[in-house]
Amino acid sequence: MNPVHLDENLSRFTELGIYASMLFYAAAFVVLSMNLARASSEKSKVRATAGKLEGVGVWLIIIAVIFQGIGVVGRGVAVQRVPWANMYEFTITSTFVAVAIYAVAQFIRKDIRFIGILISGFVTLALGLATTLWYVQVKTLMPALQSYWLLIHVTVAILATAFFNIAAALSIAYLFKTAKWVQEPSKKLGKNKLFKTFKRILSLFPGEEKLEQTSYRFNIIGFILWSFTLIAGAIWAERAWHRYWGWDTKEVWTFIIWTIYAGYLHANATRGWHGKRSAWLVVVGFAAILFNFTIVNLFFKGLHVYSGLK
Amino acid sequence: MGWLRWIWRQVTSMRTALILLLMLAAAAIPGSIYPQRTADPNGVSTYFQQNPTSAPIMDKFQLFDVYSSAWFSAIYILLFVSLIGCVLPRIAVHAKALMTPPAATPTNLGRMAAFAEAEVGPKKLATTLDRAQALLKKQGYRVLRDDSSVAAERGYWRETGNLIFHVALVGLLIAVGFGGAYSYSGQRVLVEGDTFVNNLAGYDSFSPGIAFNESMLPAFSATLKRFDVKYDISNRTNTGTPLSFKAYVDIRERGSLKVQHKTVQVNAPAEVPNAKVYLTGNGYAPVITVRDGKGNVAYSGPVVYLPQDPNMTSLGVIKVPDAKPQQFGILSFFYPTAGKLKTGAYTSVFPANANPLVTMNIYEGNLGLDAGIPSNAFSLAVHGLNQLTGGKTGVKSIELRLGQSAVLPKGLGSVSFDSLRRYASLDIDYNPGQGWVLLFALLALGGLIMSLVIPRRRVWVKIKDGGFEVAALARGDDPMLERVVADVTKQLQAKAQKAKVKKVKKDDK
Numbered sequence: 071m072n073p074v075h076l077d078e079n080l081s082r083f084t085e086l087g088i089y090a091s092m093l094f095y096a097a098a099f100v101v102l103s104m105n106l107a108r109a110s111s112e113k114s115k116v117r118a119t120a121g122k123l124e125g126v127g128v129w130l131i132i133i134a135v136i137f138q139g140i141g142v143v144g145r146g147v148a149v150q151r152v153p154w155a156n157m158y159e160f161t162i163t164s165t166f167v168a169v170a171i172y173a174v175a176q177f178i179r180k181d182i183r184f185i186g187i188l189i190s191g192f193v194t195l196a197l198g199l200a201t202t203l204w205y206v207q208v209k210t211l212m213p214a215l216q217s218y219w220l221l222i223h224v225t226v227a228i229l230a231t232a233f234f235n236i237a238a239a240l241s242i243a244y245l246f247k248t249a250k251w252v253q254e255p256s257k258k259l260g261k262n263k264l265f266k267t268f269k270r271i272l273s274l275f276p277g278e279e280k281l282e283q284t285s286y287r288f289n290i291i292g293f294i295l296w297s298f299t300l301i302a303g304a305i306w307a308e309r310a311w312h313r314y315w316g317w318d319t320k321e322v323w324t325f326i327i328w329t330i331y332a333g334y335l336h337a338n339a340t341r342g343w344h345g346k347r348s349a350w351l352v353v354v355g356f357a358a359i360l361f362n363f364t365i366v367n368l369f370f371k372g373l374h375v376y377s378g379l380k
Numbered sequence: 381m382g383w384l385r386w387i388w389r390q391v392t393s394m395r396t397a398l399i400l401l402l403m404l405a406a407a408a409i410p411g412s413i414y415p416q417r418t419a420d421p422n423g424v425s426t427y428f429q430q431n432p433t434s435a436p437i438m439d440k441f442q443l444f445d446v447y448s449s450a451w452f453s454a455i456y457i458l459l460f461v462s463l464i465g466c467v468l469p470r471i472a473v474h475a476k477a478l479m480t481p482p483a484a485t486p487t488n489l490g491r492m493a494a495f496a497e498a499e500v501g502p503k504k505l506a507t508t509l510d511r512a513q514a515l516l517k518k519q520g521y522r523v524l525r526d527d528s529s530v531a532a533e534r535g536y537w538r539e540t541g542n543l544i545f546h547v548a549l550v551g552l553l554i555a556v557g558f559g560g561a562y563s564y565s566g567q568r569v570l571v572e573g574d575t576f577v578n579n580l581a582g583y584d585s586f587s588p589g590i591a592f593n594e595s596m597l598p599a600f601s602a603t604l605k606r607f608d609v610k611y612d613i614s615n616r617t618n619t620g621t622p623l624s625f626k627a628y629v630d631i632r633e634r635g636s637l638k639v640q641h642k643t644v645q646v647n648a649p650a651e652v653p654n655a656k657v658y659l660t661g662n663g664y665a666p667v668i669t670v671r672d673g674k675g676n677v678a679y680s681g682p683v684v685y686l687p688q689d690p691n692m693t694s695l696g697v698i699k700v701p702d703a704k705p706q707q708f709g710i711l712s713f714f715y716p717t718a719g720k721l722k723t724g725a726y727t728s729v730f731p732a733n734a735n736p737l738v739t740m741n742i743y744e745g746n747l748g749l750d751a752g753i754p755s756n757a758f759s760l761a762v763h764g765l766n767q768l769t770g771g772k773t774g775v776k777s778i779e780l781r782l783g784q785s786a787v788l789p790k791g792l793g794s795v796s797f798d799s800l801r802r803y804a805s806l807d808i809d810y811n812p813g814q815g816w817v818l819l820f821a822l823l824a825l826g827g828l829i830m831s832l833v834i835p836r837r838r839v840w841v842k843i844k845d846g847g848f849e850v851a852a853l854a855r856g857d858d859p860m861l862e863r864v865v866a867d868v869t870k871q872l873q874a875k876a877q878k879a880k881v882k883k884v885k886k887d888d889k
Binding site for chain 2: 074075076078207208209210212213214216217283286287290293294297298301304305308309310311312313314315316317318319322323325326329330332333335336337338339340341342343351358366370371372
């Protein structure tokens with residue numbers, strides 16, 4: 071590889087785009103929370119004003135994702151390569167893709183709009199971690215990453231994660247909606263004002279069946295993409311690490327995640343495993359993805375150590 | 381017989397498959413927490429040293445060989461038995477379904493997942509079934525027609541894909557097994573100028589599959605002519621980051637006089653017949669000469685130093701068992717670009733060799749090599765040895781710049797740092813199964829996509845007095861079901877109306 075000109079100043083400057091996007095995501099989170107509070111109000115007059123706020127929240131997310139896009143592209147220009155070679159870059163890029171998918175999907179299917187509150191909250195948090203703890207100065211690719219598989223393997227992994235992310239949000243909503251303590255609350259809890267509000271919030275979400283079905287559709291796309299990630303990773307490993315599979319920690323966790331979601335697909339075809347149980351598998355699967363990305367990256371020993379952090 | 385059948389039914393049920401999958405996921409976790417012999421053998425020996433009581437017990441439970449352990453194998457073998465038991469009958473059922481027409485129209489269509497009714501004029505009602513048959517056939521349905529209805533089914537490829545996916549997984553497992561049995565992976569550290577001959581004695585470490593024999597090793601030799609590393613010096617934030625590693629290797633096949641000049645890089649292995657040569661590591665090999673107390677050369681040659689940090693501060697060990705009058709060992713650091721910390725200790729400040737320095741601590745005593753017990757060449761068991769320089773001895777460590785030599789204390793002899801070479805860690809690998817593994821993996825992926833994306837549905841059109849009914853039922857998730865019913869209904873109506881318009885025109889004439 072020939073020496074390239076890395077531009078730390080540009081990276082820092084366009085990181086402002088990430089900061090700006092965090093501001094808008096946080097604002098969207100607040101507005102969407104207010105919207106939920108209003109929509110779940112006991113007073114019909116207040117309820118009537120809620121719809122507008124949802125629109126405002128969604129537009130704030132769209133503005134945020136544009137700013138984030140500037141940050142992502144700016145980082146790419148600053149490092150003269152794809153912006154996903156370390157944890158900071160992977161986080162800003164993958165959350166950007168997840169939000170972009172949401173932003174497009176909510177135009178097509180208005181009934182997934184409501185997860186904007188989960189998405190904006192999650193992304194604010196993720197970007198907060200990325201900018202404070204995971205930022206690394208502009209670096210070239212280490213020789214092990216100098217391959218076109220970086221483009222293929224990681225892009226698809228990012229997409230898979232984004233789809234799993236949205237599906238997890240839907241399944242979490244489903245689990246709240248169908249929880250026993252929500253459906254049949256104790257007398258004391260049933261009279262609690264906060265609980266009543268919470269229940270009204272839940273009633274605003276799409277129906278159980280719709281949530282389950284939509285989550286399933288996002289998950290099957292995620293699963294296909296994840297399978298591809300695994301195969302592409304193995305092809306790359308054969309070139310870079312001299313074997314296609316060696317139970318490296320990252321390979322182990324990619325396998326674990328694949329197996330959990332394979333279990334989820336079987337659960338959907340098994341009597342008694344529909345609904346809540348399979349929704350829990352979605353939550354477990356996504357938890358494994360987050361674990362794989364954070365704990366495995368930072369604390370486990372292995373070949374796949376590309377956090378860029380010391 | 382009855383209970384055998386019951387057990388078989390349990391094993392091949394979807395629920396069992398699901399539970400085995402979740403067990404497999406859980407069973408894979410320990411292998412990422414504890415070091416594994418295949419992926420990290422040094423980690424295992426370190427673990428044994430640090431946990432002398434618990435490690436042997438954990439070893440009994442195969443926690444350092446999770447993926448070849450009895451319990452992990454038991455789970456996946458059961459899973460595959462369950463898979464085969466589930467898929468074989470499904471293949472038979474599906475083959476039969478492919479050869480038989482769709483099931484006849486049920487009586488009550490109103491109970492189906494998607495349903496619509498429409499009214500049409502009595503004259504057009506007669507043609508509705510004809511048109512429905514043509515329409516559904518055009519859309520790729522298999523169609524069965526009777527007096528009052530059309531039954532149609534599509535999406536047979538969904539189940540075909542599902543079966544391909546599962547059968548491909550069996551193929552994948554077999555390919556992994558056979559490939560692994562006939563595979564080998566050997567490691568060799570090669571210093572610039574040295575030659576490696578491909579036989580078992582030529583390797584530093586070697587892991588063969590169970591069906592391996594030495595005749596499988598292709599006869600060739602490899603000489604490391606030069607090892608090049610380019611480090612970034614132009615970007616402040618990136619200083620010292622390696623931009624490329626290149627091992628220039630000359631390969632000679634036996635019986636051939638031709639020398640093939642190959643460049644081995646990370647991500648770009650070199651092909652030799654029946655094997656690939658990979659670059660997996662590199663470092664410095666200072667050439668050191670040790671003379672004993674009598675002035676005889678006790679050791680001379682390049683010493684492989686293992687890198688300890690990104691700036692290539694490296695650790696090397698020299699054992700001199702033949703030194704007279706006393707054996708001794710040397711624990712040594714190499715700094716390619718030596719700089720001094722505030723504490724006075726040395727460190728390397730840049731990974732290229734701009735200011736090379738070797739420091740040495742000398743240990744005299746019995747090195748324990750004479751007992752014939754194999755020992756790690758890269759570590760010196762200092763316990764029981766007498767340290768003569770560095771640390772708490774009060775005697776300064778020996779420091780050698782390139783070309784310098786120094787006298788050892790207590791008349792042990794002398795050392796010199798003659799020149800500096802680089803080394804490359806090469807991996808020679810062969811796995812005849814991997815092409816098959818890839819093929820089956822891609823087949824599985826293709827089958828998976830088909831089984832998840834292609835909708836399998838039945839559609840019925842039935843005529844009744846004054847109109848017709850359309851209904852549909854999906855097997856599995858089908859986001860389009862209602863739209864399909866609406867669409868079919870609309871088209872059958874639209875065509876009816878269009879036909880009506882034509883008829884009116886005819887009447888005008």
